[in-house]
Amino acid sequence: MRFSAVSVCLALVAAVGSAGVAAGTAEARPAGATSLYAPSAVVLSVGKGEDPATATMQRTVVLRCSPSPYGDHPDPVSACAELRAVQGDFAALTAGPSGVSCTRIWDPVVVAADGVWEGRRVTFSRAFGNACMLRGSDAHGVFAF
Template sequence: MSIRCSGAGRLISLASMVTAALAVLAVTPAQAATAQAPSAELGILVFHGDDIRQYSLDCGPDDGSHPDPRTACGQLRKVDGDLTTLRPGADPSCKAPETDPVDVEIMGTWNGMITVFNERYPNPACAQASAGLVVPIH
């Protein structure tokens, strides 16, 4: 089993997300044969000030509590689930000093591989520009 990790984040919530991901993987062979697993099952946590939002995102079929799973899964498919593409980019808002940070944690599986992503964006505009298709930023 491979693990892809990016960044540093809140250890308590990360530990609970690892536990949840391992529970997803604890499927008996009989269950696996009768039910086709989605290509991705991800939990997304967004921390902005005192606001904490949690979303689920399943790809294949595209579903979950994410407000637009089809668009998010489409973006992830374009980059083969590489969550490092959600890191802050060249957008001018990402060059600003950290004034209103947004922390994002993503944990789950992509095509059978456990994947973990943690990032702190300096402000909501940078978070939206960098991860807005996959991570709902309000």
């Protein structure tokens, strides 16, 4: 049995098209704004090491805050509220002095954020001396996962 190139292409298109419908794929949308809200979605990471470029990331979550908080962050509502309070400025969020007494054991922890906050690109990272110092910072809720 011999197949022509056209019949093979039609069979592939039919198979892919029916698989896409079965999988629930959405129709293509035209380019442009599709929401009234500026996007706010960041990937947050916590890892071991001194330098974000070489740290071993141990946990990573996605936090979306517009139009409403959701994602796989354990408490997206509180995390989004903390970020809104500083207008998405991660440096301001992590700048406050720690109100917690921590040991001076050097076991560095790196936090990182990469994504979009209210339509503008954000990239941030900071190292803390140890996990206790991170928990004592104002960024505790955002990076608590």
